[in-house]
Amino acid sequence: MTSPVHILLDTDMGNDIDDALALAMLHALDSRGECRLLAVSVSKDNPYAPAFVDAVNTFYGRGRIPVGCVRNGVTPLPEHGNFIEEVVKLRDATGAARFPTNAAHARGYPDAVELLRAQLARARPQSVVAVMIGFSTNMARLLGSGPDAHSALDGHALFARAVKHVVMMAGDFSPQVQAHPTLENREYNIHRDIESAQRFIHLCPRPIYFSGWEIGTQAPYPARAIAEDFARCAHHPVVEAYRRFLPMPYDRPSWDLTAVLFAVRPDEGYFGLSAPGRALVDGQGIVRFAPDTQGPHRHLIWDETQRARIEAAHRALSAQPPPDATDENVLSPCERSV
Numbered sequence: 394m395t396s397p398v399h400i401l402l403d404t405d406m407g408n409d410i411d412d413a414l415a416l417a418m419l420h421a422l423d424s425r426g427e428c429r430l431l432a433v434s435v436s437k438d439n440p441y442a443p444a445f446v447d448a449v450n451t452f453y454g455r456g457r458i459p460v461g462c463v464r465n466g467v468t469p470l471p472e473h474g475n476f477i478e479e480v481v482k483l484r485d486a487t488g489a490a491r492f493p494t495n496a497a498h499a500r501g502y503p504d505a506v507e508l509l510r511a512q513l514a515r516a517r518p519q520s521v522v523a524v525m526i527g528f529s530t531n532m533a534r535l536l537g538s539g540p541d542a543h544s545a546l547d548g549h550a551l552f553a554r555a556v557k558h559v560v561m562m563a564g565d566f567s568p569q570v571q572a573h574p575t576l577e578n579r580e581y582n583i584h585r586d587i588e589s590a591q592r593f594i595h596l597c598p599r600p601i602y603f604s605g606w607e608i609g610t611q612a613p614y615p616a617r618a619i620a621e622d623f624a625r626c627a628h629h630p631v632v633e634a635y636r637r638f639l640p641m642p643y644d645r646p647s648w649d650l651t652a653v654l655f656a657v658r659p660d661e662g663y664f665g666l667s668a669p670g671r672a673l674v675d676g677q678g679i680v681r682f683a684p685d686t687q688g689p690h691r692h693l694i695w696d697e698t699q700r701a702r703i704e705a706a707h708r709a710l711s712a713q714p715p716p717d718a719t720d721e722n723v724l725s726p727c728e729r730s731v
Contacts, residue, residue, distance in 0.1 A: 398428040398657050399520050401512060403505075404649070405437040405527025405582070406446050407474035410638040413631045414614060414711045415526055415649035416446065419657075420453040421713035428657045432459045432512045434505035436527040436586075438466035443502040445477040447494040449630050453715045456495030461508030466530045467586050476637040480630050492630045505531040506538055506548075513555040514544040519599075524656045525561040526649035528582055532559075533589035536596055553598035560602045560656040562648050563590065564672060564680035566692040567607035574679045580606045584678030591674045594690075603672060603692040604655060608664065609648030611695045612703045614711075616642035622712035631711065650707045655693060663703050665694035 400419060406412045422428045433450070435443045443462040450458045483491035509531065513521065525532060538548035546554065563582045565571075570578050583590045594601065619641075623632045639645070654663055670688040673681050682692060 397423075397426055398522050399516065400428050400430050400656065401432055401434070401509065401521055401523045402430065403434045403436055403523065403525045403527060403531050404446070405468065406435055406442045407437050407439055407477040408468060408527070408581075409648075410476070410635050410645055411609070411614070411647060411649040412526055413445075413449065413476075413634045414647070414707070415653045416449050417453075417631045417712075418650060418653045418707070418710040420449070420455065420715075421710040422653075422657050423455070424453075424713065424716045430455065430458055431516075431521070432461065432508055434461045434463075434509055434531045435502075436463050436466055436505070436530045438463050438469040439474075439477070441477040441481050444481045444494055445630070445634075447502075448481055448490075448492040451495050452492055452630050454717055459508055459512075460502050461505035461531075462502040463505050463530050467528055474638075476634040479637050480633045483633060491628060492633075506534045507541070507543075509535050510538060510541060510548065510551060511543045513551050514546075516555040518554055519557045521556045522656050523556050523559045523599075524652060525559060525563070526582075526652055528586040529563075529589040529593040530586050532597075533593040536593060549596065549598060556599045558600040558602060559597060560604065560652050561594075562604045562609070562652040563594075564603050564605045564682075564692070565607055566603065566605040566667070566680075566682055570607070571682060574681065576677060576679075579678045580680065583674060583680055587674065587676065587678040590678070591676075594672055594674055597689070600689045600691070601672070602655065602659075602666070603690065604648070604652040604664075605692055606648065608651045608693050608695055609646040611697075612647045612651060612700065612707070613644040614647045614650065614707055615644050615704070618708045618712065622708050626712075626714055647703075647707055650711070651693065651703070654703065654706055654710075658706075663696070663699050663706070665696050667692045667694055
């Protein structure tokens, strides 16, 4: 049996709904024994962002997964989005939190870089896959961090020792954008923190696989999935979030979901891969991919023949209920065939 993929997730939870769906997928894959979610660091500087992650983890019975939060990052209050605070504050008929967080986190969430260093320090060599579905703030700071109580290694050396590779939702590698990049088609995760993206991508000591903007747009998450796939759950934090993000019904690109799917199932043929190269981020946040046979970067390539498989995987995994089927939120067991 293949060993589970050890995942560190870094997310800008709250800026878009695909982060919430991607986190739900990771919990399903964890339940199936395909991955182990070690920790989640949050790159959105908002107190409700880690709290929402905590609530989702707790909903899936994994409230002990550590959650860390960026300090002095981008998109702070009032850029809180329109679902993280609302879902965290939901109450049931008794006045209790509909989706409680882990009591151990009541005193607040640790600094993301400290959390990441602690996780990498205890990891086996090149055993961790870092999945980045937000800004590069935390990971860039990690690479620049110095020795501490967790490890005598600096951040660059610690990352190189513990991480196998990175899967990163960032950039746009479509032929059209690569041929004619403009300020209008810059990818959000890059241009909201350009300096961090430059530092991380250019200095990362391990290979990076990019799931570009063009990949997620080819595989929209269908609105009908919210009504059809989650019907067996009486209350679900991701459903509550999806319904609040935009007026229903709406389909949404699966940017972060494709990154998670490749990170855990890289050999399942969902996507193709480019030839090796180097992703170069300029001072305006424009990403250009330069072919290089010795380059450490590759980007996913859309395979139209896999569209149905990709959508089926996204739907089944994001909607799989928590492992405990006796939980009051779960109306009936889920299908586990995908």
